[in-house]
């Protein structure tokens with residue numbers, strides 16, 4: 001009996017996770033338009049559901065990619081380089097998973113290579129893959145750090161993200177101009193205050209007391 005119930009549950013879950021059809025997605029947008037209080041059949045809104053569905057393909061394209069696999073394909077040997085590499089001001093656009101409202105900001109990445117390095121554009125691309133998913137900023141920050149850590153196996157990784165959340169600035173507590181800063185420090189950036197300060201100085205946050213999870 002239990003087994004039957006379990007099978008039914010797992011089938012329901014599989015169905016829930018299966019990608020809906022384009023028609024289903026557009027019907028959902030129509031429903032939200034009506035929920036907002038408008039008429040999805042009026043002239044200006046008629047093509048909106050299909051535009052939104054297409055926009056979603058772009059905004060959420062990050063689900064198609066496996067970031068670790070991507071990074072594995074692109075790293076190179078360092079050739080003896082053993083200083084901290086810092087890449088700052090990588091702009092990103094994401095969507096908060098609580099309100100599906102835009103999160104717009106910048107990510108700064110530092111790492112101390114052991115044997116492997118990657119090109120600048122690859123790190124920017126890595127951020128983009130994670131950003132193009134429903135996210136919370138803390139998770140995005142941690143995911144970027146652990147992906148670099150897992151693939152490049154450096155002596156340490158530091159990731160700081162600063163972003164404004166439109167669910168905070170345009171609704172709810174209405175705090176325009178407020179940005180959130182999150183960080184993840186691993187290895188030498190976590191263990192050595194000096195290395196951490198070197199990174200924070202490089203990204204213009206010298207002396208900042210960044211509290212980080214590990």
Ligand SMILES: [Zn+2]
Nearest residue numbers: 096098099167
């Ligand atoms: Zn939100």
